[in-house]
Structure formats: C-alpha cells, structure tokens
Amino acid sequence: MLTTTPPDLSNYYLKGGLRAGPDGKIHGTFKHDPATLRLSMAAPSLHQIPRGSTDLQKLVRGFFATPPGELFLARDFSAIEAVLVGFFANAPRYIRLSKLDIHSYFTAHTLYELEGKLKFNDLPQESWPDDQLREALADIKKRFKSTRETNKKLTHGRNYKETAQMAQIILLNEMGVLLPVKSIQRVMSAYDELFPEIPRWHLTLAAEVGGGKLRVPKQGWGYEARNCVIRQPFGATQRYYDVIKWEKTPEGWDWNFGEDAKSLIAYLPQSTARFIKTRAAQRVWNTRPDMAKFFRLFVHDEILCQVPEGQADELDAVLKYEMEQPVPELKLPDGSLLSIGSEGKRGPVWATMK
C-alpha cells in the first residue's frame, strides 16, 4: 500500500464505481431474492463489496465514513450458521463447541492426528469447563492462525456437503492456498470422524426429503421434512426434487446424494439465520424506534448502524439484548431455547471498526 500523500484532488472528479444518490450517499435496495429468503441487495449491492482484511480490500469500505460526532456501530452474530448446524444435527456438543470456537477445536485435532504438531496431552478436552476450554482454544487460534483459517473454510464447506475438489478451488481463490485434493479429503474425513453427527444428519435429511431408505440412525431436529419438501423452524418452506440419485450396485439399487443435496443441507442453517437476524431487528424496530432509526444496513450476519457517539453504548446494549434473546422457534430437545452470541464493533470508518 502506498504511503505517499496524495496530491490536491479537489479538481478531480470520480467516474464509475458505486453510484451515489443526489445526497452523496449510497442507497442500495434490499430484496428477498435468494431461495433461502436471505436478503440480497441491488443497485448497488453493498453485500458484494470486498470483505477481506487486506489494505486493498479495506479501501472500499474505507470511504464509507460517518460525519464528525457520529460512529458506525455493528453487531454480528457469532458463528450463527455453525451453531445452527449443531442445532439441526441435534448435536449439543457441536453447538457448545461452535459457541466457544469449533474451528480451533478441530484444528487442534488435525494438528494432533494428521500433522503430529500437537501432543495428545495438549489437546483441548470437551470435558473441561467453558472458561478453560475457551482459553485453550484462544491459544490454539493464536498459535496456528493460518491452519485454523484453512480448516475453517474446510469445515464450513463440509457442513454443507462440499466436495474436496470444490473446497480446493475455494481455498485457492479465497486464501491463495493450493492443497492437494487428497490432503483435503483427509482433513474432511477427520472432521467427519470427530463430529459423526454431521454426516449422519446429512444422510437423514437427504433420505427424508429425497425419499431414500435411511442407512444410519436418524439424526436431526427442529425441522419438518417430507417427500421433496423441507420446512424450517420459522415456517419458510422449500422444495427439492433431486436430493438423491439412484445408482445400480451389485446388491441392487441404492441412493447417493443428488444435485440438490448441497442446497438442501445449506438451506436450513442459512435460511434460519436470516430469520433470527431480521426478527431481532424487527423487535428493536417495534420496541425501540428511537434506536432503530440508526439502522443503515443488514449485511451478512451483521446489523450496521450510524449513531451519534453519545448514544452508541445504549444502541449497542439494545442490539446485544435483542440479538442474544433465546429463540422461541428453536427449542432444544431438553426444552431450553437456543440463543446465539454476538460481537459488537464501532468506529467512524466502516473498514476500521473495532
């Protein structure tokens, strides 16, 4: 990145790029286009602008800045999709680890089992209390940052039935890392072994919606599935017709995952996450209009606001309270309600909020 001071640019004009309205602001329009009913944006889409942490990627979000005396304030659900995968897979340990930091936990296991870089005695244990485990996972995150980042991509893909080939392309494009397909497969297999509830849930869901015979003990919770139809806890429903494909084997006909399997598996957590976020925003809108007036953008798992500095703490508290409310639609088998944690950040420039 350049460190030299730019010349006087007052006689220059901007051509192209994101189109601003007559007030100089960018007015993207929200739409409900995705099949998951997640929000999308158009003309222009602020969902598509680079999110990366490099200086270059930060340049775009770096020109979104508040006037003096105001701040951007954002609150983001923590690991919402991972927690929801655990919910739908009826895997309480997966939910707990997702809330603590499942990527570091899995990374520790790959470092021990696949790479031999960690000793057995150094593995974080699920039997530890939350605080001890969180601390150990934070240490893993700090020490093995790049391995954790790679594993994070792989586990995210694995949760949605991504193939090793596709994961290779994603890693290459998003992280510039080229791993052999075989080593990706090894990591994914290790993941399946560590969290067998997830592949069992995939098989259950595919069998239920695709109409195949269930080959594993049933694993799933919190949704309605029947032939070709899936209904998530908030009532949104989607149809999938090619969830399984039939193949002839020496033992007769058997099924495998079909073209729609990945979309089906991703549908439940992705669509549900959207509803958790918008319901929280709606509660703020209905109960605290004085705070909701600061809303500016729903982007990914985040609610972004523009707020006078003096009201930032109050707004953050309101957002945190509503976003972390137990979700009545997500009742766990033990009768308790699932809740999702959130993280806040703020600053006068979108790119550098902390």
Place this chain on the structure above:
Amino acid sequence: MDPLATGFSPGEGRPELGVTLLGEALGESEAKLGRPFMGPAGMRLGRMIERAGFKREQFQILNTISCRPPNNNFSPDDAYFDGAMAHCRQHWEPQVKRPETKVIVPMGNVPLKATLDLEGILSKRGYVWWSDQYDAYVLPTVHPSYIMRGNSAWEAAWIYDLRHAVEIAQDGWSPIERDYLLDPPPPKAWAWARSYRDLVAQDVTLALGYDIETPDKSAAEDETDINLGYLPGPIYRISFAYVWRGRTYALSIPWDSNYLELIGFLFATPGPKIVANRHFDVPRINAHGVSIAGDRHDVQEMWHVLHSALPKKLEHIVPFLCPRQPAWKHLSGSQPALYNAIDSAVEVEAYYRLIDLLTEARMWETYHRDIFQLNPILLYMTEQGMPVDEQRRKEAAWQIGELKAEVRVKLNEAAEGARPTKVYKKAKPGLTTITIQVEEKYCSECGKPKVSAKHPCFKVGQAEGEVPLGELKVRTIDATGWVEPLDFKPSNTGLLRYAKFKGYRLFSRYDKQQGKRVYSMDESSLRKYALAHPEDPIFALALEERELTKLAGTYIGVLTEEPPKQLTAEQEYYQAVNRAKYADYDTAGSL
C-alpha cells in the same frame, strides 16, 4: 429424412385421462427400443407423472420427431429441421386428432413450434390455447430433459401443468371474463374510481391492483434498476383493478394531467394496494408526487415465499395463480390499454389466490411477519443510505491509480523478452535496432533495387520486336528495423501467450457453457500458475492488476479531470434503462 437418423417410434399409450404428452425426438434408448421416453428423460417423466398422482399408462406419449436425429441434435439451426418436422407430422398428428385427446401437452420448444407455431417455451408454459386444427386444448410445458439439466425446481411447474391439463380434459376450460374500462373520458373514469372508493368503505380489505407502463418497461422491470427510483422517469399509462363478488373490474387510463387527480384519489383510498415488482413501480409513482396509502403487497414477493426457487416474473406466475388467464403479453404493442388493464387484474387476482395458497401451506405468517412487516425497515435503510466521505473516496481512487501504474511497470519488467513489440522500418530515435527481413523489388538484369516500370532495362522491350532486358522481381533481404516494446497486457490471451512462450504446462478447466475443457487465465487458473511457478512474478502481478481494476471500476471509481456531464433526470432514466437492457436476467434461459 437424413440418412444418419436412427430408430423409429410411433408413440405409445392411450390418453385415458384425455391428455397426450408430446415430446421432441428419440434419444439413444428410445431409438434402440422403439418406444418414446425410455432413457433418463423417460425415467424422469415417469417419476414426475407419479409425483403428480397419475400413472404413465394413463397418457398417450408421442414425439414430434419419430426417430433419433443425427448426433442426437435437433434444433431450428439444423438444415433438416423443417423437413423433418413436416415429414413426421404423419406419425403423431392423426393420433392427437382422435377425439380421446382433449388436451395436448407439448413438452419443450420443438413440439411448441409444431403444435402452436410459437417459440419460447419458458414464457409460454402453463398457458392454455385452443387449437381448431387438433380440436383440443394445448398446454405447453418444459421438457423433462430441461428439468434434468440443473433446473430441478421446474419440476413443480411441470407437475402443476400436468394436473392442470388433466383437470381441463375432464372439466373443460374457458378464458376468464372481466369488466374492462379502457381509456374512458375522465367522468367515466371518476365513476369507476368512486365505485371502488364506496366498496372499500364497506370492506377495507378490498384490494386495489395497479400497474404502470413506461418506455422500455420490460427491460428495466426485469432488472429493477431501483437506484434511480427517485427520478421522475416517464410513465405513460396506469391501470387499476379490484375483485368484487367474484368479478374483476379493471380500468386503464393514460398518465396525464386529465387523470392525475383521479390517480391520486385512488392511491389515497385505504384498501391494500397490490403490484408486481414494487421496486420498479413504487419509486416512480412517488417521484411524480403521488403517494400510496394502505398496505402495499407485491405478488412477486408473495409468490417467492411460496415457491422461492421458481422465477417470479408476472408472466411466469400467472399460469399458477390465474389459470383461466390466456397469454396476454403479446398485446403490449397492439392493445396497450387492454394489456395494461390485464396486468393489474391478474395482480389483484393473484393476490387473493396467494393468500389462500400461503395459508394452506402454513406460510402466510412467514410472508406477513418476515417479508411484509420487514419491508418498511428495509425501505427505511434504503432511504437513509450509507454515508460516503468524498475526499476519502478520491484518495482511494488515487491510490488505486498509483498502484495500478506500479503494477504495470512491474508487469513490463517481468515480461521482458515476452512483451509484444512493434517494429518500424524507418528510424525511430531512442529505439533499439534489430535486423529484419524485408521484401525488395529489383531489376533482374542490372540488379538495381527499388526500381519502377520506367526503369531503362524494362523500356528496351517496349518497342515492337524488342525483348526487354530485365524484369521486375522481388527478393528478401536483411535490413535494419527499430523495435518498440509494447505494454504487456495481462489479458487472457496475453497471459496464455506468455505461458506458452515460457514453455509452462497449461492448466485447463471444464467450461460448462462450451461443454469442453478450455485453457483459461481466470482467477483460479492464475493462482495455479502462480503457485506452480513461484519464481515468476507475472501471475501474481496479473492477479493484482485485475483486483485493482475491479476495485476501481466496480466500487471506487476512477479519477478524471473532466467534470461529469450534467444529465437531465430523463437522460439518467434512459441511461438506466439501457443498462438494464444489457444486464443478465436471472431466469433467462432457453431450451
């Protein structure tokens, strides 16, 4: 018929339910077995029939072409297309003309052309036509193969169409009748408006559909170029419709000063207002100073909740929601007022049907709470906008420009020796010289170069009886050339040429559209090259250059000393329409 065509199938089955399914041509399995729909598409067809609640044996199944075309390919571009279509009519037409067939279901573009002489199955599917020629209804739908090619969501449409066809075969079909008031004088239009006002006073849930017509509407409508919604883009017509006691009343009027008060009057009524694609209509109406009272529902959004994987354009959803509405989109040029009135009529009818369907599917609450009640928040955020610091944006643009210039220099350095060049035959100061080969004309007799026809050796032969001494010949000689190295362009072609020049192994990837492996320098490939040749910076630089170009062009903008042209609102509007015309449409596709 082409001698390379194989197999023959006359079709099979009896239209027990009154429906004949008409496919395209035989595939490999069908040609071998002499029966229609026996391969993968046949399996899919059978499964869909069962999912619709019927059995394959209950339908007559025919093909438009009774054999397997050469290379399994059959499209209007083929030389034998028209001939084959005409020839094979003798096989299927007599069968559909039998009185047992009440409804013909052409599946795909080929049978659509053969039965109705229409094109574009995706916009025609689900609509009902009467055919005098076959004495039957025709209800086109998509081909099972299309559904199998990554369009599985269309299975829902296919199943719906088949059920509808069976229903029509059993109960018949007639187009819906409505009361249209088209381009009435203002007093009559006011009477219509007051009728609605009186009715809505009795029943505040009585919905009012509306639809505007604008220049180039279809293009902009698809793209929903709402960013310019604040511009009072031209509207030349508006329609309104409501349903009262099972009958639809629709009004279409010009958007002009004679009717503006009436338009405002109708929009001020308290009943729900129904539109298709609110992102297009609402901002434009508002920009003309007209506000809209009452709850606002968008039938496209309601439909999207019900069937979120299917297209939501009005002409796609109407066959599901208003099954007695014949195709009408073709009327836009010839009968604009009627066309416009039908738009709002189907919107308001669809609204009521969608309430029933969403309720039946236990999804009304989802729509109402999570779409309808959320929309005001989304609209608010759009209106507020995201603040931009113009100075920071300019600085970002300047940084990008500087970085890009640096990358260009590095690219040229890295590509030294492989850069494209321009060679001059005349001296150019500052350029390096090389030896080049040039062609030169000369006299074969005396050897003098650069000679013309007037050269003395040639003149000798011009008098009668004299033989010329020499003739004009061409030879290749070495000469001095001046070489100017050009900028290395990190384009697909430039980088592929570079990789070949360096003797690198070329990476290929499968291109779905072309159906074959291609050599590419897309982002993934560039990363592969960069990792395979870490000593060569060219690929990493190319990636950087592309990222910078995208950041500047798509997001930040490029600095220029030229002030932007001040466009009128109308000019800006038309620019947006033109952009929309060339934008991709998410449900586009042909068979």
